[in-house]
Amino acid sequence: MKISYENIYFDQSRSLKIESYTDKSQCDIVSWHLHPEYELVFIKSGSGSLQIDSHFENYHDGLLVFLGPNIPHMPFGNSQFKNNIEVVIQFPESFIHEKLSHFPEFKTVLKFIEHSRNGVIFSSEVHKRLSSQFLKFGKQNNTERLINFMNILYQLSVCKDQSVILKTQLSLDIHKHSLERIAKVYQYINDHYNVEIRSESLAKRLGLTPNSFCRMFKTVTNRNFIDFLNEFRIKKAQEYFQHHDISIAEVMYQCGFNDPSYFSKQFKKYTGTSPSKFTKQLLIKQNRIN
Template identity: 45%
Template sequence: MKPMFESINLSANTSLKVETYENGDYCESAGWHIHPEYELVYVKNGTGQLNIGPKKIPYTNGVLVFLAGNIPHGDFGNKDHDDNLEIVIQFGKDFFEEKLKVFPEFSEIQKLVKKSEQVLIFDKQTHQMVWKDFQSFREIDSTQRLIKLLSILFQLSKGGGYTPLFENLPMDNYRKEEIERLEEIFEYINKNHDGKVSVEVISSQLGLTPNSFSRFFKKMTQRRFLDFVNEFRTSKAVEFFNGGETTITGVMYQCGFNDPSYFSKQFKKYQGCTPSQYLKSRYQADF
């Protein structure tokens, strides 16, 4: 079974995406999926199974795993214990390949990042050593998160307490050109979601006709392009609401919707409730 492509939605003016999940939090499973971003995942406790590439690796009492982009995998977390916590950190390849490489002080981190192509599973001692660092991501701002991530990666690069899951990971399911083409589509959506997203424009950029573009996107994601864009836009709306913006019309326009009824319908379809219901549940005291 081919994995679904997942588009990682980075907020404006940030280099990484951080999601934290407690036991009772709702986390929509991506299932068997793939994305071009690096992923560092910390699971505090509980028992589960890592499904990465062709391998299935059980873990007990939590896990810490680091994998490069374009490696198919399943979800990592579990809900065994009430106090469990899962922190997922994702960042684009340009973060390391273009930005950090100019600093020789980050050479050890660069080596670790390169090794993540083999998928690194860290030992229990390392898992425990960095627990407080990961825990702090819930309370710190975006600048502090970047600094904290670099600190964690430096600790991991110096500790050496990991086991590579693969010597080499074959990527026979997808050709390199297909992955690069899909990355370009995701980048186009990310940059233009607040305005007009045009099949004609993006298909022309890729050297495809609109019909061949639609077939390619459906083949790679098992979804229609318009459905994908609408879900992306509603996830952006959730970001704005969570960031303190409570004017539905303003958020609607910022996400590329122009019709309140259509916005409400799409939001309910992909987020499970209307925008006003979402705001009431999140800011109950203010509504």
């Protein structure tokens, strides 16, 4: 199977990424993929298929599943019912080591996360019991969402109605060493997106030739490096516009671009609109709220 590497972007104002999907706003990931983040997926109702590495099964009346890092899987959602809701929660390894691990009270939760790295499916009883908590996310602010998520994690950590998905080592088509290298690349981009980043420099950091680096990156992510870097920077630009009152030129430089024409072209490529129109739309939304 051909597996793509999903680049999950985290807003600086949040510790988690929480997305809700319906039949009208479905997830745009449609094929086999993996990512270094943990993932908790809740599907309110309907039937569908669960394809995780070599594991396959059908589900009915909704789904609640937890996945560890770098497990290849297909999307789980279904559009069988118009009022169906899918909630996807993703968090990085750093959320565990830099936040949860500092609190001894989370010992049970940490143990659950470690023991669930190969994936866990929860029973229909657990799904039904926690359903109302997942449906709250759409109406909560960031603080309430974090508290709600921790409550859900704790309840999952103490429940017994769960089954491990993969009992053996993952049969990844992508070599683990390549995944580790991609994780390092992603971290470097996250830390240095505001300055010049050259593929030659990253190749040297990983002990590869430039050609080997580009080939490895394309194989794992199914994208070329420049596209990946530009999209990351544009998402950062969107974040700056949403959370800071600064000019388009300032955002451009803060996100590693130095050519206004190229910045505008890339912004439109990944957002469908120009920086000026994007900021105007934000202003209109803010005025409506106020």
